[in-house]
Amino acid sequence: MATRYLDPKADLTFKKVFGEHPDLVISFLNALLPFKHEEEMIQSVVYLQPDMVPENPLRKYSIVDVRCRDNRGRQFIVEMQMVWSPEFQQRVMFNSAKAYVRQLGKGENYALLEPVYSLNIVNDVFEKDIPEYYHYYRMVHEMYSERVIDGLHLVFVELPKFTPQTISEKKMHVLWLRYLTEIKSSTYEAPADLLNNPEISKALSVVEQSAYTPEQLLGYEKFWDIISTEKTYYGSALKRGLEQGMKQGLEQGLEQGLEQGMKQGMKQGLEQGLEQGMKQGMKQGLEQGLEQGMKQGLAEGRAEGLEQGRAEGLEQGLEQGLEQGRAEGLEQGRAEGIKETARILKSMGLSAVDIRKATGLSEEEISGL
Numbered sequence: 001m002a003t004r005y006l007d008p009k010a011d012l013t014f015k016k017v018f019g020e021h022p023d024l025v026i027s028f029l030n031a032l033l034p035f036k037h038e039e040e041m042i043q044s045v046v047y048l049q050p051d052m053v054p055e056n057p058l059r060k061y062s063i064v065d066v067r068c069r070d071n072r073g074r075q076f077i078v079e080m081q082m083v084w085s086p087e088f089q090q091r092v093m094f095n096s097a098k099a100y101v102r103q104l105g106k107g108e109n110y111a112l113l114e115p116v117y118s119l120n121i122v123n124d125v126f127e128k129d130i131p132e133y134y135h136y137y138r139m140v141h142e143m144y145s146e147r148v149i150d151g152l153h154l155v156f157v158e159l160p161k162f163t164p165q166t167i168s169e170k171k172m173h174v175l176w177l178r179y180l181t182e183i184k185s186s187t188y189e190a191p192a193d194l195l196n197n198p199e200i201s202k203a204l205s206v207v208e209q210s211a212y213t214p215e216q217l218l219g220y221e222k223f224w225d226i227i228s229t230e231k232t233y234y235g236s237a238l239k240r241g242l243e244q245g246m247k248q249g250l251e252q253g254l255e256q257g258l259e260q261g262m263k264q265g266m267k268q269g270l271e272q273g274l275e276q277g278m279k280q281g282m283k284q285g286l287e288q289g290l291e292q293g294m295k296q297g298l299a300e301g302r303a304e305g306l307e308q309g310r311a312e313g314l315e316q317g318l319e320q321g322l323e324q325g326r327a328e329g330l331e332q333g334r335a336e337g338i339k340e341t342a343r344i345l346k347s348m349g350l351s352a353v354d355i356r357k358a359t360g361l362s363e364e365e366i367s368g369l
Contacts, residue, residue, distance in 0.1 A: 002188040004209045008180055009123055009159075011065075012220050013207045014080045019047065019066045021206065027199045029076055031172035032119055033155060034136050042070045064095055073114035075099050082227045083234055084124035089156075092118050096152050117153045121180065125160050133161035175200050183207065185224075343369045 006013050018025040026042050035041055045068040066078040077095060081088055096118045103113055127135065137154040141147035162177050175193075179200050182191065194200045205211070212220070342359045350358075352366045359366075 003190075005183050005185075005187045005190065005204065006207045006209055006212070006220060007185050008183055008203070008207050009080055009082065009121075010220055010223050011080070012212075012216060012223065015065055017203050017206045018078055019050070021202070022047070022068075024199060024203055024206075025066060025068060025076075025078065027172060028176055029078070029117070029119060031170065031176050032157065033076075033117055034153070042074075042076070044071050045069065045076070048075070067099070073103075075103075075114065075116045077116065077118045079118070079120045081120060081122045082124070083230050084122055084126040085234065088120075088122075089126075092120055092154060092156075093152075096154060100151060113151070115150055115153060118155065120154070120156045121159060122156055123159045125158050126156075127158065131161070133158040172197075172199075179203055339365070339369060342366055 008014060008017055018028060022045050026045055030041050048067040048069055050065065050067050051063045064077050064079055067075065069075050077099060079092070096116050100113065100116045104110070135156040135158075137156075139149040139151065157177070159177070159181055162181060164174055164178055175197055178191070179194060182194075183204065190204050194204065209217070338359045338361060342355050342361050342365075345355045345358060346352075346366065346369055352363050355361065355366050356363060
C-alpha cells in the first residue's frame, strides 16, 4: 500500500521533525548553517523553550518554531515562514538579539556570551533582484570584510529559488532542501535517493500521514487554510498599497514635475529669449543704424558738398571771372585804344578812308568819334 506523506513545511510537521528529534535538527543545522571548519559542527543539542517570555510583562512576547543549545553554549533558532513580509526579517533580528542578551544574568562577564544562529526557511521569494537563494548576514567591517564581530548569524533560505543542481559539493545541504521542496501533501512515493539516506529517511517517516491522529490532521488542514487566507490578505493589501502608492506618487510627481518644469522652462526661456533677443536686436540695430547712418551721411554729405562746392565754385568762378575779365578788359582796352588812335588821326586831318585803313574801324564808327 502506498504511503501518503504530509508536507514537512507545515507548522505541525516542521516542529515534529526538527523539534522532537535532536539527531535530525543537528543534521539539518550542520547542513544549512555556514560552518567552514569541522570543529564548528554541532555535536549535541538540548532543546529550549520555543517561547521567550520577557521578564517585564510589558515587553514583547515571542515564539519561535525550534530553539536549542549545543554543548559549547551556542544557541540555534529554526523557523519556517510560509509567507514573506518585511516584518518577518525584523522579527528574526529581534528574537536573535533577545536570545543573545538573555544569556547573561546581572553582573556576569560579557566573555560568557556565545553566538546565536538563526536559520529561517522561507517558502517565498523576497530578494527578487538576487539570483541566489541562500542569504547569510553577520556583522562585518564595511571596508575590511575579514574583520567580524561574532555574535549574531542570520541565515535566510528562499525555497522557490532552490534547484538540486545549485550546489554539487554539499550533499546533505541539497538532500534536506529537496526534502522540504519535493515532499508535499500529494506525495505518495518518495524519491529513492531520499529514502536511501538514513537521516532523510527518518524525516520522511515522521511526516507519514498514518503517524498523526485525526485531530492533528484536522489542525494540519486548517493550517493550510490559514496560509491561503494570509496570502490572499497580504496580496490584496500589497495590491491596494501599490495602487495607492502609484496614485500618490503620480500626484506628487505631477506636482514636482510641474514645479521643476516651470523652473527649467523659465531658465531655458530666459536663455533662449536672451539669445534670440540679442540676435534680433543686432539685426534691427544694424538695419536702423544703416538707415540712420545713410540719412545722416546723406545730410552731412550734402552740407559738406554744398560747402565744398561753394568754395570750389567761388574759386573756379574767381579764376574764370578773372580770366574772362582780363580777356574782356584786354579786348575793351584794345578797342578803346583803336578808337583813341582814330580820334587822334581824325584831329590831324586824315581822311576817313585813311583812318579806316589804319584802324580797321568802319566809317560809321569814325564819324561818331
